[in-house]
Amino acid sequence: MPDTQDLLFRTLADPTRRAIFERLCRQGEQTVGALTSQSGVSQPAVSKHLGLLKQAGLVRDRHEGRQTHYSAQLGALAPLMDWTREMAGFWESRFDDLEDLLKRMDQ
Amino acid sequence: MPDTQDLLFRTLADPTRRAIFERLCRQGEQTVGALTSQSGVSQPAVSKHLGLLKQAGLVRDRHEGRQTHYSAQLGALAPLMDWTREMAGFWESRFDDLEDLLKRMDQ
């Protein structure tokens, strides 16, 4: 069972899938057909990508007649932002430590 | 030729590789041996991961005698933060648009 960050990174690692997600972010809710027409891959491939995006919590689906509308769930990106900030934070704290050390050495 | 974001996402998608990078972020510069001892995979595997991390600009290497020291290059995470912010930005702007629409409808 992969943790949330792993699932997010793995899900967004594929260019086609990420492009679909980006499109949903930029242009809002879209049907599978609309997404397929600009994806460069077949409709089943798009459905599969959407399934994985949904599994990662990155999209919602809404059924309306025979169409399915998908939309981005931006909240799902939070763990990614947290992770990035955390990594940057570790770096900065180590940098501060170094700075302190240099200051003490300077005395 | 993959763009920077694609390379970043793909590089960080692997759990073993991401763990190595995290360790370098948390604990600073490490030798290949030190990284190997806690990675759960073989030394060649670690070397290969470090090679990919380096290719993505996420780590630097410094040779000292027969050891190689690796350290995290946090600047390389910037495109990732930019992308995340961009996606969140699109979402917010669409939210603002909706708000505007509702306001106009309210009049």
Add this chain to the structure above:
DNA sequence: CGAACATATATCTGTGTGGTTATACGTCAA
């Protein structure tokens, strides 16, 4: 020099997964 060590490269293998086509499932219109 030769041996132990640290890391990198070579080669191979198994598997995960993105892609396809074919088909099933649900919905709307006639």
Add this chain to the structure above:
DNA sequence: TTGACGTATAACCACACAGATATATGTTCG
């Protein structure tokens, strides 16, 4: 009900790639 449509699922294939083992490259020490 029949047929067209929109989407999802099934079955299959090809390929990328993470991992292993074996070996090469380079370094320190005796």
